[in-house]
Amino acid sequence: MSSTIKSPWIIHYDASSCNGCDIEVLACLTPLYDVERFGIINTGNPKHADILLVTGSVNERNISVLQQIYEQMIEPKVVIACGICATTGGIFKECYNTLGGVDKAVPVDVYAPGCAVRPEAIIDAVVIGLSILEQKRVALAQGKLVSETTAECVTAADKIVDGQTVRAAALKITKG
Amino acid sequence: MTAISFILALVGFGLVAPIIGCLLAGLDRKITARLQGRVGPPLLQPYYDVRKLLAKENVSVNRFQDFYIAMSLFLAILAGVMFFAGGNFLLVVFLITLSTLFLIVAAYSSRSPFAEIGAEREIIQVMSYEPLVILMTIAYFLAVRTFDVGAVFGLSQPIIVSLPLVFIAFLFVLTIKLRKSPFDLSYSHHAHQELVKGITTEMSGKTLAMVEVTHWYENVLFMSWVGLFFVWGSWIGILVAVIVALTIYFLEILIDSNFARVKWQAMLKWSWLVTLVFCTINIVVLIMVS
Numbered sequence: 001m002s003s004t005i006k007s008p009w010i011i012h013y014d015a016s017s018c019n020g021c022d023i024e025v026l027a028c029l030t031p032l033y034d035v036e037r038f039g040i041i042n043t044g045n046p047k048h049a050d051i052l053l054v055t056g057s058v059n060e061r062n063i064s065v066l067q068q069i070y071e072q073m074i075e076p077k078v079v080i081a082c083g084i085c086a087t088t089g090g091i092f093k094e095c096y097n098t099l100g101g102v103d104k105a106v107p108v109d110v111y112a113p114g115c116a117v118r119p120e121a122i123i124d125a126v127v128i129g130l131s132i133l134e135q136k137r138v139a140l141a142q143g144k145l146v147s148e149t150t151a152e153c154v155t156a157a158d159k160i161v162d163g164q165t166v167r168a169a170a171l172k173i174t175k176g
Numbered sequence: 177m178t179a180i181s182f183i184l185a186l187v188g189f190g191l192v193a194p195i196i197g198c199l200l201a202g203l204d205r206k207i208t209a210r211l212q213g214r215v216g217p218p219l220l221q222p223y224y225d226v227r228k229l230l231a232k233e234n235v236s237v238n239r240f241q242d243f244y245i246a247m248s249l250f251l252a253i254l255a256g257v258m259f260f261a262g263g264n265f266l267l268v269v270f271l272i273t274l275s276t277l278f279l280i281v282a283a284y285s286s287r288s289p290f291a292e293i294g295a296e297r298e299i300i301q302v303m304s305y306e307p308l309v310i311l312m313t314i315a316y317f318l319a320v321r322t323f324d325v326g327a328v329f330g331l332s333q334p335i336i337v338s339l340p341l342v343f344i345a346f347l348f349v350l351t352i353k354l355r356k357s358p359f360d361l362s363y364s365h366h367a368h369q370e371l372v373k374g375i376t377t378e379m380s381g382k383t384l385a386m387v388e389v390t391h392w393y394e395n396v397l398f399m400s401w402v403g404l405f406f407v408w409g410s411w412i413g414i415l416v417a418v419i420v421a422l423t424i425y426f427l428e429i430l431i432d433s434n435f436a437r438v439k440w441q442a443m444l445k446w447s448w449l450v451t452l453v454f455c456t457i458n459i460v461v462l463i464m465v466s
């Protein structure tokens with residue numbers, strides 16, 4: 001086990017969540033769930049973070065903000081969409097201003113559906129995210145990591161699987 | 177200070193201090209978590225953090241920041257080596273201050289508003305504790321009649337006997353030096369989302385790892401300053417010094433967990449007040465007695 005998966009630092013961005021999912025994300029840090037047990041720290045700085053937790057759907061206003069946060073994060077990095085809004089747009093999907101899930105803006109690695117997403121689901125998603133993070137770290141060390149860019153995302157199809165946390169199919173790690 | 181003692185201190189402090197510093201930092205996080213009713217991270221968490229940071233992609237905001245941070249680390253090590261080689265206390269103080277100044281310059285060099293606020297707060301912190309540190313060296317000279325740290329081993333009683341008030345003032349300022357609440361204005365280990373992470377805003381990967389390791393060295397050095405007050409010509413002195421240093425460190429964690437951050441005005445006012453009153457009384461008494 002490398003140190004990368006023992007010390008995942010998180011940055012949490014509220015795209016346009018109803019705050020339901022945000023409260024669940026913060027609940028993970030409370031004594032009940034205490035994710036600091038796993039070395040997880042909630043940083044407020046994209047340059048320090050390894051995992052980007054996004055809650056809420058993407059709209060015209062916040063897409064550039066979200067993309068900028070993603071671009072500022074340093075490889076290896078992983079994005080987790082928390083809640084059904086972040087996954088597909090959820091109940092706001094039909095709204096005139098909603099573009100859809102987070103994968104419309106940035107490449108998503110793990111989806112954690114739920115309304116609101118349960119803290120257990122977030123922790124599960126982070127654990128899956130860690131294995132992806134480790135793969136990316138190895139790829140980076142071998143010089144094979146292809147950084148995903150935000151430009152590829154705009155046309156990404158809805159990749160929704162209901163029930164448990166699922167890993168996105170599109171994981172582009174190596175060139176060859 | 178001879179060449180032999182310098183080399184011994186170089187190997188000893190250079191290799192052992194980061195291990196102790198890392199364990200102290202891990203203990204800090206563990207105890208803090210327990211005080212908050214949490215389980216807390218593993219003891220070696222600071223080590224994992226640094227290893228993780230070293231594995232990150234290399235990104236620097238400019239060409240100079242890494243150099244400044246490396247200088248900061250180098251000077252912190254040099255200060256510790258000078259101290260443990262029994263060198264000049266005044267020089268140790270200047271070296272460790274210079275190390276902090278390099279950290280400030282590194283933060284300024286990024287030209288980011290957050291980093292600049294962090295750097296400005298760090299300057300205020302330096303202004304708050306530096307008078308005490310200088311007065312402490314003067315008091316040390318009055319008590320031992322030399323600036324050499326090694327001279328404490330030739331004493332018949334520890335300097336805490338003649339410098340009790342200076343010690344209390346030093347403990348007050350130690351909270352600032354260790355970056356603990358209520359004086360963690362420029363760089364807090366807890367409030368990660370706030371402005372107080374300012375000074376490292378633009379630092380990442382290896383640069384941030386170096387900042388962390390510098391803290392390990394610094395913390396060990398500052399805790400040795402605590403121990404310095406309790407050492408005399410007997411080996412029991414070293415034992416007493418270690419126990420006192422650990423107790424004080426636990427006390428600092430307790431203070432850290434129980435106090436809210438104060439404004440910088442309060443920090444400056446209180447640290448200067450405590451420094452002036454306690455150190456002046458102690459030094460005047462010492463001069464009159466001798």
Ligand code: SF4
Nearest residue numbers: 018020083085115116
């Ligand atoms: S998934 Fe539900 S709780 Fe979460 S942001 Fe959307 S509406 Fe709110």
